[in-house]
Amino acid sequence: MLPRRLLVAGLLRSTSTSSPAYPRPENVRERFLSGSCYSDSTRHRGAGSTAKMLDPFALVKDEVSEVSNRLRSMVAAEVPELTSAAGYFFRAGAEGKTTCPTVLLLMASAIRTDTPVSTIGSMNELRAKPMCIAEITEMIHVASLIHDDVLDLADTRRGMDSLNSAVGNKLAILAGDFLLFRAFSAAGSLDNAEVVSLLATALNNLVTGELMQMNVTPAQRCSMDYYLQKTYYKTAALISNSCKAVAVLAGQTADVAALAYQYGRHLGIAYQLIDDILDFTGTSASLGKGSLSDIHQGIVTAPVLFAMEEFPELRESVERGFHDPSDVATALEYLAKSEGIERTRLLATEHAKLAARAIDALPEVGDRVALISRQALKDLAQKLIRRTK
Amino acid sequence: MLPRRLLVAGLLRSTSTSSPAYPRPENVRERFLSGSCYSDSTRHRGAGSTAKMLDPFALVKDEVSEVSNRLRSMVAAEVPELTSAAGYFFRAGAEGKTTCPTVLLLMASAIRTDTPVSTIGSMNELRAKPMCIAEITEMIHVASLIHDDVLDLADTRRGMDSLNSAVGNKLAILAGDFLLFRAFSAAGSLDNAEVVSLLATALNNLVTGELMQMNVTPAQRCSMDYYLQKTYYKTAALISNSCKAVAVLAGQTADVAALAYQYGRHLGIAYQLIDDILDFTGTSASLGKGSLSDIHQGIVTAPVLFAMEEFPELRESVERGFHDPSDVATALEYLAKSEGIERTRLLATEHAKLAARAIDALPEVGDRVALISRQALKDLAQKLIRRTK
Numbered sequence: 001m002l003p004r005r006l007l008v009a010g011l012l013r014s015t016s017t018s019s020p021a022y023p024r025p026e027n028v029r030e031r032f033l034s035g036s037c038y039s040d041s042t043r044h045r046g047a048g049s050t051a052k053m054l055d056p057f058a059l060v061k062d063e064v065s066e067v068s069n070r071l072r073s074m075v076a077a078e079v080p081e082l083t084s085a086a087g088y089f090f091r092a093g094a095e096g097k098t099t100c101p102t103v104l105l106l107m108a109s110a111i112r113t114d115t116p117v118s119t120i121g122s123m124n125e126l127r128a129k130p131m132c133i134a135e136i137t138e139m140i141h142v143a144s145l146i147h148d149d150v151l152d153l154a155d156t157r158r159g160m161d162s163l164n165s166a167v168g169n170k171l172a173i174l175a176g177d178f179l180l181f182r183a184f185s186a187a188g189s190l191d192n193a194e195v196v197s198l199l200a201t202a203l204n205n206l207v208t209g210e211l212m213q214m215n216v217t218p219a220q221r222c223s224m225d226y227y228l229q230k231t232y233y234k235t236a237a238l239i240s241n242s243c244k245a246v247a248v249l250a251g252q253t254a255d256v257a258a259l260a261y262q263y264g265r266h267l268g269i270a271y272q273l274i275d276d277i278l279d280f281t282g283t284s285a286s287l288g289k290g291s292l293s294d295i296h297q298g299i300v301t302a303p304v305l306f307a308m309e310e311f312p313e314l315r316e317s318v319e320r321g322f323h324d325p326s327d328v329a330t331a332l333e334y335l336a337k338s339e340g341i342e343r344t345r346l347l348a349t350e351h352a353k354l355a356a357r358a359i360d361a362l363p364e365v366g367d368r369v370a371l372i373s374r375q376a377l378k379d380l381a382q383k384l385i386r387r388t389k
Numbered sequence: 390m391l392p393r394r395l396l397v398a399g400l401l402r403s404t405s406t407s408s409p410a411y412p413r414p415e416n417v418r419e420r421f422l423s424g425s426c427y428s429d430s431t432r433h434r435g436a437g438s439t440a441k442m443l444d445p446f447a448l449v450k451d452e453v454s455e456v457s458n459r460l461r462s463m464v465a466a467e468v469p470e471l472t473s474a475a476g477y478f479f480r481a482g483a484e485g486k487t488t489c490p491t492v493l494l495l496m497a498s499a500i501r502t503d504t505p506v507s508t509i510g511s512m513n514e515l516r517a518k519p520m521c522i523a524e525i526t527e528m529i530h531v532a533s534l535i536h537d538d539v540l541d542l543a544d545t546r547r548g549m550d551s552l553n554s555a556v557g558n559k560l561a562i563l564a565g566d567f568l569l570f571r572a573f574s575a576a577g578s579l580d581n582a583e584v585v586s587l588l589a590t591a592l593n594n595l596v597t598g599e600l601m602q603m604n605v606t607p608a609q610r611c612s613m614d615y616y617l618q619k620t621y622y623k624t625a626a627l628i629s630n631s632c633k634a635v636a637v638l639a640g641q642t643a644d645v646a647a648l649a650y651q652y653g654r655h656l657g658i659a660y661q662l663i664d665d666i667l668d669f670t671g672t673s674a675s676l677g678k679g680s681l682s683d684i685h686q687g688i689v690t691a692p693v694l695f696a697m698e699e700f701p702e703l704r705e706s707v708e709r710g711f712h713d714p715s716d717v718a719t720a721l722e723y724l725a726k727s728e729g730i731e732r733t734r735l736l737a738t739e740h741a742k743l744a745a746r747a748i749d750a751l752p753e754v755g756d757r758v759a760l761i762s763r764q765a766l767k768d769l770a771q772k773l774i775r776r777t778k
Contacts, residue, residue, distance in 0.1 A: 147562055171600070174600055174603075188586050195577075196576070196577025200577060211468045211560070215468070
């Protein structure tokens with residue numbers, strides 16, 4: 001049983017790891033510089049000061065929507081069934097939360113060095129590469145979701161039928177392979193070996209993470225280290241490596257690329273920790289109101305592992321993998337009287353802070369768009385840990 | 390119903406994508422230049438002349454074996470289960486016929502321009518790139534076999550348990566994804582966008598070919614064009630694009646790269662046509678002695694399509710897809726009295742000739758290793774269409 005402080009310290013160890021015409025960025029810049037990037041809610045920033053929180057999604061909305069449009073045409077295949085299967089999660093309304101492309105496009109603005117007004121005309125080109133990384137990242141992400149759903153025999157995804165339930169396992173496997181082909185094809189066209197390697201690493205991590213979740217010994221099931229490593233692979237590796245790819249493609253220094261990576265890494269882990277809480281609480285704050293899908297699938301997450309630190313007698317149930325409903329009931333009972341949920345939230349907050357710290361460590365910049373983007377990335381981390389769905 | 394001449398003409402239409410230390414090539418060169426590269430069998434080359442036929446496999450045996458060794462270490466993953474699943478078909482004795490790496494390494498020698506003796510010391514470097522392409526090609530090839538076996542619920546492959554029967558569907562899907570990651574990772578490290586794109590195209594074609602076989606209308610089932618397109622995608626696209634990649638990486642002209650591609654394309658189609666015959670005849674020449682696995686799976690191949698040209702009354706059975714054993718019996722009956730097998734063999738011979746023609750069209754060269762490699766590639770085409778297993 002690790003003391004929490006040590007545990008958080010352990011987390012901080014780093015595990016490092018096609019471009020056609022693009023839209024006019026003028027209105028993006030306009031949105032950055034006008035008031036339209038603030039969300040309605042206001043909050044206190046530190047003691048006493050009141051400031052509007054940025055709406056990170058609104059800042060790059062047009063570009064993200066362009067990424068979604070382009071994805072729909074990028075997955076066109078020779079065989080119509082393949083086009084519609086590969087494009088299933090890129091249909092309007094099926095794209096999910098678009099967190100990844102939002103982060104990547106904000107990161108591209110955040111790390112840009114001062115751009116004299118006279119070069120704004122060439123911003124199209126500056127944005128083409130991060131938009132391409134956003135597209136590739138979405139394709140790898142969706143390919144892995146599709147294959148995971150086949151593995152897990154999942155019925156639903158993003159509130160609709162999973163692709164395997166809609167079109168069958170065979171077509172779903174092929175659609176995943178096809179998306180990987182499109183992703184690496186696009187990556188190849190960027191003509192940067194380091195970027196291909198970063199994205200390939202991300203795919204490798206996704207596969208490894210899925211396997212770590214699938215094949216797990218009783219001891220691994222009880223290990224916070226194992227859980228965090230798996231979480232990094234499954235949820236944070238893609239965004240962290242993609243953030244780094246954006247920096248590499250922008251010709252940034254290794255230091256800046258490492259900070260971009262760290263932001264993505266901590267954001268991804270924070271995101272997953274909150275997801276783990278929501279699986280127990282749902283949109284309310286009450287325990288047991290969530291779908292409890294993790295625990296019913298035998299997947300042990302941070303809240304239960306923290307509860308087990310407080311109540312070692314829970315260990316046996318955890319080791320057995322929750323095949324028996326009485327073990328699930330035991331875990332929920334102990335979780336309710338433990339600080340498992342609160343400690344998970346604290347850990348997520350810690351990661352959100354570390355994500356913000358990576359942004360604050362970026363070299364100083366005078367450019368207003370860069371400054372706003374940095375604030376938006378920090379606000380996004382806050383937003384993700386406060387979400388209730 | 391197309392006349393065969395037109396059909397052959399149709400075939401000629403073209404349908405056009407990490408390197409540590411490599412072994413000493415001296416003994417390879419030695420084998421090339423000594424007598425040890427001739428197979429035991431002799432045959433007539435053209436009217437009257439007798440010549441020993443080269444053993445193409447013997448010429449590059451050491452390098453192919455080095456490729457196999459390197460593949461075993463390249464698939465090492467963090468999770469041991471993944472390492473052994475991904476390496477399943479790379480174990481000693483499980484590598485299959487190694488036709489692909491043999492072709493690619495011979496192609497690398499065949500297109501080399503005269504190399505002064507003084508530069509032989511740097512041959513290591515010259516061979517590193519084609520060996521890397523051979524490794525990548527094998528990984529894409531095996532990944533596609535693994536996923537295909539999951540799709541087809543296949544029990545066996547290369548005379549042993551398929552990976553899905555050995556370790557289950559889940560691990561097999563992940564192992565395939567992992568191999569694709571390793572392949573594209575290695576491709577990325579070659580730092581050549583055209584090569585990544587050629588290999589990605591090959592993967593796309595494999596997926597498309599599998600899908601064309603899976604989802605087929607009655608009309609498509611009866612179409613020789615559809616069959617040949619699918620055959621190109623499933624069997625010839627990987628080797629043709631890899632042959633081209635070898636030429637591109639060697640800095641060859643677009644013309645040489647196109648000839649390398651054409652050789653691979655025709656070789657691949659010829660290979661598959663003979664495979665289709667062997668499915669009916671097995672190692673003997675008698676009809677019905679093969680495994681008949683294609684027709685029992687409802688897969689219509691060239692022999693039946695040719696038989697249908699002679700006996701249009703067979704069409705209805707073909708359209709129905711051979712779910713009914715009586716349709717299989719009807720097809721075998723018509724096939725026996727038709728020239729289906731002979732015409733398929735003729736078509737394969739035609740493709741083998743076109744493969745040889747691509748080699749003959751390469752720019753003249755004085756280098757003996759190049760000349761021997763060219764002859765070996767032509768002999769390989771002959772060997773493949775004469776094989777009985």
